[in-house]
Amino acid sequence: MSYSTLAVLGNPLFPPKSKSKSSPDRKEIISLLQRCKHMNQVQSLHAKIIRKGQEHDPFVVFELIRVCSNFNSIDHASKIFQHAQNPNVYLYTALIDGFVLSGSYVDAIRLFCEMVYESVIPDAYAITSVLKACGSQLAFQEGKQVHGQALKLGLSSNRLIRMKLMELYGKCGEFEDAQQVYAEMPEGDVVASTIMITCYLDYKFINEAIGVFNRVLVRDTVCWTAMIDGFVRNGEFNRALELFREMQEDDVRPNEVTIVCVLSACSQLGALELGRWLHFYIEKYGIKLNHVVGGALISMYSRCGDIDEVQRVFDGMKERDVTTYNSMISGLAMHGKSIEAIEMFRGMMKQGIGPNNITFIGVLNACSHGGLVELGYEIYHSMTRDYGIEPQIEHYGCMVDLLGRVGRLEEAYNFIREMKIAPDHIIFGALLSACKMHGNTEIGESVAKILVDGGCADSSTYILLSNVYALSGRWKEAAQVRAKMEESGMLKEPGCSSIEVNNEIHEFLLGDIRHPQREVIYKKLKELNRVLKLEGYLPSTEMVLHDMEDEQKEWALAIHSERLALSYGLISTTPHTTLRIVKNLRVCSDCHSMIKLVSKITRRKIVVRDRNRFHHFENGACSCGDYW
DNA sequence: CGAGTGACGT
Structure with a gap:
């Protein structure tokens, strides 16, 4: 019997023509969904789907949920899911993925439980998604239960599931469990090893990470980058740079992620020469100057003291987002270029880029370094009034610093009293340092007392207080404070x-x-x-x-x-x-x-x-x- | 598959 005869006889693979009518429609609508550039395009397609009666086609609904999730419209995705009748495992997984993407890990885990409760059997993809959620939420117990389920379903040897299990255990700091899964992977597997390296470095287990790194058979760019980044995150900047040199001796090409990590090491070390070389490298190898690379370059030049080059990098960038402007504003503020920082802030508004909480930290900091009290107040008020951003403890800190620096100490003190959040030791520390700056022992003493009584006085509090005393010639008290500090075993951070x-x-x-x-x-x-x-x-x-x-x-x-x-x-x-x-x-x-x-x-x-x-x-x- | 910026005060 020939193939074509089978089709004529009604093979289920080839359904009768009358019913197959929806198939090209389905294909068309799915590809239209995938090509959407904005959320409003998705919404008009959704309306079309309903008009055509396709809102119960699981393939179409699946794509709808995925597309909404990718546009950060998790609420929309969630609503679509709720309207689905008897959602299958694909729909559940799509929404779980959506929750993970939006950072709602608890919702992701809850939905997975709901799925199991509804007797929908999870497949490898569903398990992978929920494990990702468990790992990110550090939900060790829940993750362990999912692991048990994977074993029962015969999915525990699935490579992707093993990866997520390692990540889960590693992120939770349960390295015995992580090692057990890792041992079942092929020896020296670069991806599995990279997961282990990253997790070890999250917990500052540098030697363990190096151990895994050394046993990797073929180290690729991602693996090298994970190790370099780990050094940077642990403050081992010189070791990060050393490893970067080794990577090049090994003929492994750095990509833009590697460059960003190494630039960060340069920033923190103040290694301008190497930073300039990296900039040259970016241009020579055509590494795209996206907003992450650009931001890292701006940050490197400003933290290494070359503020002129900062402006040139900014001018040469095609993609600029809120973080690019944030880097510029805080960079200019750091160099005492307060007016330029404020101008940058205004320029950002002109471009239609909305500021965020970090922008305001930078702008207020610029006011603080420039002694621009009234402007600082104005911006502080506009933050809530015009942008709907509630001040955080950092913003209050900037204001206290701003008022304190110009010597308006009582005003700063009153400002603290009127804050909506309980002041922390950082806020009082800012005021105390202003008291030192202006030789005000009265307020200084009472602020220091609050800190000591609150049990949150660290060595810097004692040093500041002792300096406040020393400044007004009260040597005896200064010595007493110092003695008290040494008594409590606190040491001054060495210069x-x-x-x-x-x-x-x-x-x-x-x-x-x-x-x-x-x-x-x-x-x-x-x-x-x-x-x-x-x-x-x-x-x-x-x-x-x-x-x-x-x-x-x-x-x-x-x-x-x-x-x-x-x-x-x-x-x-x-x-x-x-x-x-x-x-x-x-x-x-x-x-x-x-x-x-x-x-x-x-x-x-x-x-x-x-x-x-x-x-x-x-x-x-x-x-x-x-x-x- | 696995790796990434921006952040007050001391």
């Missing part, structure tokens, strides 16, 4: 500065003597001090905690880590080279005035990245205008 010379980052701690060229560094520093004295430099001694002899005070100041980095920069670079120093704490006022003079004497530009902003020193002046 640390670094400088990039010949593509290498050199790190210096307070009074560091580890550097191979320490003798030349200290010699240069002494020589510098002599010249500075001739220029009329008098070290101000107010910021030292102890009531020491004057000479000792001077010495204690002289070895702040930024001075060591500065000295090293001077001896190891050619004259007129710009020096870029990164410091983990805030620069003290004495080092600040010393660096101003050095920039004048040596005729160098010196850029210092502080804990929260940049100082551009040139010809004896600083871009912060001595207000920071």
Whole structure:
């Protein structure tokens, strides 16, 4: 019997013509759905589907739910699902996927339970989707139950399910379970290993991650990137850069994700030279300057102190979204370019890009660094009034900082009292630091008391309070606070500065003597001090905690880590080279005035990245205008 | 399949 005869006899594969009429319609509508560019196109198609009586065709409904989910219209997808009669496993899975995509993991898990309750048997895709939800929600118990179900259904050897199981257990920190599943995978499997590496690094198990990484048979770009990113997330920036170099020796091409991770390492280290090289690499290999790569580049240049290049990158970008503008605004604010930051904010509005909560943190921060109190108030009010964004603790923090910096301390204190959220130690810390700045012991003392009584005083609170006392000459109290701090076992974070010379980052701690060229560094520093004295430099001694002899005070100041980095920069670079120093704490006022003079004497530009902003020193002046 | 930005204060 020939094939065509079968068809004529009514093979179920070829249904009679009268009934097959809906099939081309179905195909057409599905492909129309898949080609939608906007949600309103989907909605008009939905209306068409209802007109044609296709709203009960499971294939069409499936596609509708998927398309709505992909357009972030989970509510719409949910409504469509509710109208479906006897939804099958595909419809359930489509909606579970939608919930996962929108971050509603609990809803995803709940829907899966509902499906099982309705006696719809899950398939491998449904299991995969719900496991993803369990992993993201850290729902270990629920995940374990799904694992049991997969075993019963004979699906536990499915490769994709095993991947999701590893991810679930790894994300929950249950590494014994994760290892068990991993052991059943082919040895050195690159994808499975990448999952393990990522999870280990989420929990800071660096050595375990390296162990897995070393046993991977063929490492690809994603695997290398996961390891590099893990180093970055764990603060191991130099190791991240080292691994990036190894990756190239291994002839594995970095892609845009790799570049973003390495750029982030450069940003945090202040490694401008490598950052510039990455920028060059992006252009040379035609890596698309999308908003993520562009944002990372902007962030790198601004955090490495090259604010002019920031503008050039921004101008050269085709895709700009709210995050691009956020990077620009916070970058400009960091460099004390408050007006430019505000202009950027206005430009963003002109482009029709709506600001978000992070935008306002940047803008308020810009006002704070520029002392623009009234504008800050205006923007703070417009945030809720015009954009419907309720202030978060960070925004309140910016306002307290803004008021505190200009010396409106009582106003700042009242502002805290009127906040809708309970103030935290960060808010009080901002006020306390303003009290130090303006030498107000009264408010400073009461704020510090709140912090100590609340049990949320950390070492920085004690140091700030002790500085508030020291500033007004109350040495006894200053010493008492310090003693109390040492008693409670709290240690001051050690000052640390670094400088990039010949593509290498050199790190210096307070009074560091580890550097191979320490003798030349200290010699240069002494020589510098002599010249500075001739220029009329008098070290101000107010910021030292102890009531020491004057000479000792001077010495204690002289070895702040930024001075060591500065000295090293001077001896190891050619004259007129710009020096870029990164410091983990805030620069003290004495080092600040010393660096101003050095920039004048040596005729160098010196850029210092502080804990929260940049100082551009040139010809004896600083871009912060001595207000920071 | 598995990897990614932006974020107050100290």
